[in-house]
Amino acid sequence: MAKHVTPREKRRARIRRKISGTAARPRLTIYKSLKHMYAQLVDDTTGTTIVSIATNAKALRDEVKDDDKTAAAKRVGEALAKAAMAKGIEAVVFDRNGFDYHGRVEAVAAAAREAGLKF
Template sequence: MSTVDRKKERQRRKVRIKYKIRGTAERPRLCVYKSLKHIYAQIIDDESGRTIVSASTLDLDLRDKVKGSNITSAKVVGEAIAKKALEKGIEKVVFDRNGYIYHGKVKALADSARAAGLKF
């Protein structure tokens, strides 16, 4: 019997999702990455290949509000990415969960970004 390699399975899901989700200048991609210690969010324009806005638990303005990678930290990062995006004039995005299950930290980040004004 073979064991399930969780990282490899997430990478497979990520590739499968990547074919369907593309960020454009009008509607860039909100990509989420989480590690055991931190959570990161980026808004990416895939046509030009550049990151427009980013936020994470490592940001200096968020460090005192968060501790580690938990659901409350994900909510704070979601609010921060939404505020930065709205300042840049981005209202609509495509959500890329990056192969993660839409549950827990990923769901908390998405819900707080929606509540702060992003549409997806």
């Protein structure tokens, strides 16, 4: 019997076939669970994560404790952009990871753009 593939997994695979991150322009990938938001910059040529941030990481845990999920996602975008700028990264390729570009995913992207990342 074949493994069931969800529609999000199909979208994710279709997106990943088309985009790839490099050291100069890494891939900004998003993952959201029901409770937390995760974002990271990935260099696909070497397979390494350059910067990673999440709502449950020590750096943001206390800041987002009283925020709603969308406000917490904005803080993730701002923190990721700040960390990327500190490492000299100004441009990224956005990977929504099969999630709709709406709500928390859009909030992370908008906050990262406002903080200075180009994509």
